[in-house]
Amino acid sequence: MIEPMGAEFKLAIRVYIEDTDAGGIVYYVNYLKFMERARTEFMRQLGFGKAALGGAQERAEKTAEDSGAIFVVSDVQAKYRSPARLDDQLTVSAKLIELRKASLVFEQKIWRDEQLLCEGEVKVACANAKTLRATRVPAELYKVLSRLK
Template identity: 55%
Template sequence: MRARINAEPFVHRCRVYYEDTDAGGIVYYVNYLKFMERARTERLRDLGFDQSQLVGEDLLFVVHSCEARYHAPARLDDELLVSAEVVEMKRASLRFNQQVKRAADGRLLCEGQVLVACVRAESLKPRVIPEALRAAFADSGLSPAGE
């Protein structure tokens, strides 16, 4: 399934804390991936699924690959808007496009794409995304344009 062009992406608000920055008060590059992870987790929660529930159902999402491009720095105390838009859903994976923007001015700071695989919690072997989760993503803006 591919995302509809006009679907609104999910946005998670977060704040840059001292622990997120380097000695210059600028967000350390790898911490953008942490902000993106939180947004993906909150996206699942927004759809009615939390990580502890999924683990109890022998399901984990693990990062298969990611790509990030950095455009401008975030700084200590900035409020960030982190999107988590599913642009592709296959049998056992989800592809997210994500952006991190500064809330105060909307400036794009970082953008990336993350492919997460659905695996069994016990064996870490691939498993099909459960129908209830597939339906929740479909109801939130995915259309069945290719699988």
């Protein structure tokens, strides 16, 4: 459930063997994958993205993909605090902290119970799918996101 005014979107994720190294510790790059999943589900909850358009999730708004826009990560800053391990149940959060005309910035955290394992900021730029040049966030999406900020 997404709440307005900067509330965090949270996603539960289980650590599988494919997420770990030979010692059963989550490989560092997989934290970024977990963050990506949380951002994707955040957008899906808002009704944006191709997978979110079917059934009860139908919305009148166009998806970013339909408008010819794509989102690309342009900057990531991550601080690893403690390792996650095989079979851990994690909570990954995504919180929109900055909305610009052509980009979004998310604060993201990964927790195991009450222990913060990883935190970071991810800047996602909006680009034209054909030219890969920066473009405005689609108006309908911007309108919805501006209510959450």
